[in-house]
Amino acid sequence: MQTLWNQKTHEEKRMFTRRAALMGAALVAATPYVIKTALADQVGDTSAAAPADLSALVRRKVKLVAPPFVHAHEQVATTGPQIIEFEMKIIEKEVQIDKDAWLQAMTFNGSMPGPMMVVHEGDYVELTLFNSPDNMMQHNIDFHAATGGLGGGSLTLVNPGEKTVLRFKATRPGVFVYHCAPGGPMIPWHVVSGMSGCIMVLPRAGLKNHLGQSVSYDRVYYIGENDLYIPRGENGAYMRFTDPGESYSDTLAVMNGLIPSHVVFNGRVGALTGDNALTAEQGETVLFVHSQANRDTRPHLIGGHGDLVWDTGKFNNPPERDLETWFVRGGSAGAALYKFLQPGVYAYVNHNLIEAVNLGATAHVIVGGDWNNDLMEQVVAPVEYDAAHEGRTALP
Numbered sequence: 001m002q003t004l005w006n007q008k009t010h011e012e013k014r015m016f017t018r019r020a021a022l023m024g025a026a027l028v029a030a031t032p033y034v035i036k037t038a039l040a041d042q043v044g045d046t047s048a049a050a051p052a053d054l055s056a057l058v059r060r061k062v063k064l065v066a067p068p069f070v071h072a073h074e075q076v077a078t079t080g081p082q083i084i085e086f087e088m089k090i091i092e093k094e095v096q097i098d099k100d101a102w103l104q105a106m107t108f109n110g111s112m113p114g115p116m117m118v119v120h121e122g123d124y125v126e127l128t129l130f131n132s133p134d135n136m137m138q139h140n141i142d143f144h145a146a147t148g149g150l151g152g153g154s155l156t157l158v159n160p161g162e163k164t165v166l167r168f169k170a171t172r173p174g175v176f177v178y179h180c181a182p183g184g185p186m187i188p189w190h191v192v193s194g195m196s197g198c199i200m201v202l203p204r205a206g207l208k209n210h211l212g213q214s215v216s217y218d219r220v221y222y223i224g225e226n227d228l229y230i231p232r233g234e235n236g237a238y239m240r241f242t243d244p245g246e247s248y249s250d251t252l253a254v255m256n257g258l259i260p261s262h263v264v265f266n267g268r269v270g271a272l273t274g275d276n277a278l279t280a281e282q283g284e285t286v287l288f289v290h291s292q293a294n295r296d297t298r299p300h301l302i303g304g305h306g307d308l309v310w311d312t313g314k315f316n317n318p319p320e321r322d323l324e325t326w327f328v329r330g331g332s333a334g335a336a337l338y339k340f341l342q343p344g345v346y347a348y349v350n351h352n353l354i355e356a357v358n359l360g361a362t363a364h365v366i367v368g369g370d371w372n373n374d375l376m377e378q379v380v381a382p383v384e385y386d387a388a389h390e391g392r393t394a395l396p
Contacts, residue, residue, distance in 0.1 A: 044154050054124065059083045064115035067197075067266055068221040068278060068363075070289075073118040075216050076206040081122040083167070088114065089130040090139045090158075090180075092244055095194070097268040098360065101230050101238040101261070104247040105194040106137065106180065112267030113224025113291060114178070114197025119170050120204045126167040133161035136244055138182050139190070143168065144331070145176035145199050153181045170201040174314035175333040179293045188294070189248065192229055192255060194267065196293035198222060198333045203315050207337075209308055210318045217287035217337060221278050223299075225292040225350065225361060228262040229254035260295075263355040265348075265363050272363030278348070280340050282369025288348065291333035297361075299336065300325040300351035303344065306336040325351045342376065343369035 060082050065071050088108050095105040095112065108114025119125055125146075131139050138159055142151035146168040149155045156164045180195035181187045207215050231250040233239045238261070241247035254261065265272050272278060280286050285307075290299050306323035311334045319337075320326075328334040340346075350361035 044157075046149075046155065054083060057081060057083050057124065059085060059126075061085045062117075064088065064109060064117065066109070066111040067113055067116060067224055068272060070116050070118060070200075070220050070222055073202075074120075075202065076214075077120040077202075077204040081120070081124065083124040083126050084117075084119045085126045085128070086117055087128045087130070088141075089132060090135060090195075091132055092135045092137065095267060097228060097230070097262055097264060099269075102240045103193065103228060103230060104241050104244045105267075106139070106190050106244065107194045108141075108180075108197050112194040112226055113222070114195070116197060116222040116289065117199040118202065119199070120202050121170055121173045122204060123170050123201075124167055125170055125199070126165065128163060128165050129156055129158060130163045131158040131160050135160040137190075138186075139180050139195070140182050141166070141178055142181040143176065143178045143199060145170060145172065145174075145178075145201055147171065150181065151178075157182060170199075172314070173201045173203045173316055174310070174312075175200045175289050175291070175335050176313065177291050177293050177331060177333050185252070188255060189252065191293050192227060193244070193251075194226060196224065196226075196291065198224065198289060198291040200289060200335075201315075207315060208318075210321060215308065215337065216285070218284040219280060220287040220289065222289045222291075223265050223272070223348070223363060224267075225290065225295075225297050226262075226264050226267065227260040227292075227295050228264065229257075230261040232261075260355075260359065262360050263295075263350060263352075264360040269360035272348075274364075277345075277364040277366050280365060280367045282340055282343050282367060285337055285339045286365075288336045288338070289333060290328050290336070292328055292330055295330045297328050297330075298325050298351040299328060299334070300349055301336075301338060301365075302347040302349060303342070304338050304340065304346055307339055308337040310335045340365075340367045340369075342372060343367050344371075 062071055062084055091107050091110040093105055095103045097103050129141055140153045140156040142153035146152050152166045156166050158164050176199050178197050180190040209215050229251055231239045231254045306326055308319035309323045309326045310319050311326040313333045313335055346365040348363040348365055349356035355361045
């Protein structure tokens, strides 16, 4: 066993060195720490353990879709546990995040955030993960919903041009973050470069309210929040780089200051507004799933509420009711149900309003229907008034 481990360690070091040669001097300087951290005390091979017998289970392939949308799924399981097969491709690419800012992004399936997967408690998630040969970096995936092996991170470390297959049992119902975690200082850099997403593990009997009664949703939207750290040059303009390796040292300096240049929903400023705004109809119940892999956030629906909110994202816990703002901890996901009672434009924001308005963390929901004056009515339209006689009090 010791000989096998030494051979494996030597091979992993060799492959890492090949990738490091492409990454530039800044990343080469980081590689000794990365190698040490990535390999220390990790399970990197499960072949010696007794195999799991899943031969009686049905396999089902599911094609992932880009957020904010979510692939078709049953809210209540109509079969026994299954093996749900997903595929994701890691893509490194430049992304424009604002009119004057670009990011050398690292992504799952080309989107920020990565796609949301949906399974039921007791199902097996089987992911084939591809690291494109066009990429420069090693990558992996850490599922917060999984048990052991650093969430799968120690079993999925792939070089450019490699693929791996990971299977884990979904044992806890809720919404959970997944993200890249290749080791050492690469972990936060990959995460804030776009490499995170979410998996929803539904109870087999579906969602329940605070009384244990079944609830359902008409639509589900996945909102992934990213804090981004784009460096500025000497002239004050945002810097633009040719590849991730070139961006590393300047980006790291901004990251270590802990002050993001942008806080955005779904990869860029305005990604969920205008023509890309979310939609719903009056009377529909919408499930909002919100993840943040790195920082705390405070979702708020302006003009609405959280009828039922699992702000910790775990469906074994009863939901809170009637929340104005909920709290999603960094490194987690939360879920909120709301039935839209009025038509119009709603703003879904991070209620750190500086981040919402100035840095980009705002989405819009356009709701069709007929206005209900019983819920809200403009009694008097704005008119001028006589300031000398109206609005005065007896106070000095």
